[in-house]
Amino acid sequence: MAALVHSGHCSTVRSIIALDVDYFYCQVELRKRPNIDRNHPVAAFQRNLVVTCNYPARAAGVKKLMLVKDARDVCPGLILLDASDLQDYRVACSEIICLLKDMLGGAAVENLGLDEFFIDVTEIVCRRKEYYSCTTSFKGYCWPSKDCDSYNLLENEELRNFVVASHLCLEIREAIKSKLQLTCSGGISNSKLLSKLAAGLHKPDEQTIILPHLVESYLNNLDLRKLPGIGSVTYQSLVDHFCVSTCEQLRFVPVERLVEAFGKRTGIRLYHICRGIDEESVRDTSLVKSISCEERFAKTECWSEILRYLRIVVERLLDRLVEHARVSSGRYGRLLVVTYLKTLSTKRESISCNVPFDVIRLCSLCNSLKSSSSECFEKFSNLYRSTLKQLENRCIQLLRIRLGSDFSLCLVSVGVKNFVTLKEVDQTSHPNSIISLIQRSEAKSTFSSVVGQTSSREPMKCCICNAFLNMEMSNEDINRHIDKCLCMESHDKSMNKNVLDGFIKSKKPKVSLTSSQCSIGT
């Protein structure tokens, strides 16, 4: 057991920032309605429940998960905003991730729920430290008080790291506020556990540091229910079995007894967290790995009905792909996956192929335009319509090939995977590949709805079949060529066999998913 238990000393002290957006759903709703005074009590609701509210509403007695009726009673002037459409919250979450990635380069950003973010800034802090004077003081609150001037920063390297981290945290929060009109609270410490707890200490729109040497004293009187990962069942068992309700009391319980009562994993975690030990690293969840949309329906054997559902799904998917490309500096997926559920089956089956080239082109153009999705669709309406058609046709082909004529379905889902950013492709792709070509022609194009002719005289290669393309070909011709390459029914035998072998992949996922309509996987 001793080998599994941490001694309590880290060789290098990490600097971790936690961010928690204040009254998240409500703030996103308020962002859409600049006329509403943010100092007025406002709540966001779903059905008959208040899911969150701003701080003036909290001061008036409104609480999260209160009945709307009760909230109105305690706060008669309360403005209620409908929060049932989650799409805007997902977009706000992606916007924050992209801003963090833009500001912090390679730092790992972990997103928890939609409004919590962890960033490991250890390396950035090391690099930045030399630019700060040894006497620069902390930004924000420093537990247990705001006054941190008593520390001798000149002699303490470790403390100076946290000075830099506190400046960085403030910069990040200010950027989120000015660019995205969202305030968040920040926490800075040496672990995810402590920085998350620190972020909750001064809300809203403030930040707090818990310095490593004060972690134990901060935790001493902390109610165990406040610790992330201790739910009501674990808490009650701790009270019943060991008569403990604070971190300080829990430290007296030997690890063997905790393991006996809660099992190895939870027992050891409890032993660690009451001492402020949490070595969990910040996992980079910032990049979406898949986007999919689906439709469930009563069983049908009729193609025209399936086409109708496919159309709905594909349209929704394309909107999501463009939105994602816009907020993520042009990331796009390369693998199209069509999934279906046969009426008498419990397992979904899927078939995949390359994403139609125009999807990539549309994503790339909309990203360059940097305007809202609806403006993009308006600007590129021809391309948008033809891309929808291509996407739809590709899905129909895949389903036709797989299902034949004898089938009965109750669900179709269309998704995209294998995301890459234009930058990644830029670094790895051949200079004459199709993506390089789009980028070259985009740089020259003035973003008309149809990309102009490329004036490049360099030889170009098709990224699918590797054949040299005629330099006089227009982009439309190139698209047609690629579509031919991608289209299974028309591929000719002269194509590179390996490319075609990898072209159609199909698989049966191990798990059957539930009926959510759209999802983003990380």
Ligand code: DCP
């Ligand atoms: N949420 C929800 N249902 C819950 C808890 C939360 O729908 N039971 C949603 C609404 C919140 C969002 O998740 O806006 C984030 O949850 P938080 O607990 O972070 O609460 P807020 O961000 O709203 O408020 P704050 O962080 O200022 O306390």
Ligand code: MG
């Ligand atoms: Mg929050």
